[in-house]
Amino acid sequence: MGGTIKDPMGEVRDLSGSCTIEQLKAAVVAVKAARASQLHCAMHTTCTEPVTHIDSKGYAYCTGHGVARRVWCPCRKLRPHELRKLQRGETIKQY
Numbered sequence: 001m002g003g004t005i006k007d008p009m010g011e012v013r014d015l016s017g018s019c020t021i022e023q024l025k026a027a028v029v030a031v032k033a034a035r036a037s038q039l040h041c042a043m044h045t046t047c048t049e050p051v052t053h054i055d056s057k058g059y060a061y062c063t064g065h066g067v068a069r070r071v072w073c074p075c076r077k078l079r080p081h082e083l084r085k086l087q088r089g090e091t092i093k094q095y
């Protein structure tokens with residue numbers, strides 16, 4: 001008699017308890033949306049910090065890199081309505 005074999009359905013239930021398929025799908029959609037957006041820190045392609053700054057050339061940066069950028073290029077904090085515009089894929093005409 002096989003009393004030592006684990007119940008495969010029990011394993012599946014344990015996994016779904018920690019992270020549901022719906023949660024995974026939502027995470028994938030969020031990642032795709034972030035990649036589709038032009039709004040990412042221009043300092044490093046690997047930078048995942050949210051964009052908060054823009055320099056006089058029109059490049060967007062996160063807070064840390066925006067402050068660093070300021071050393072050699074005018075860089076200011078984005079206003080909330082400008083950030084929304086960028087998030088919609090529109091550009092800001094003036095620095």
Ligand SMILES: [Zn+2]
Nearest residue numbers: 041047062065
């Ligand atoms: Zn950055």
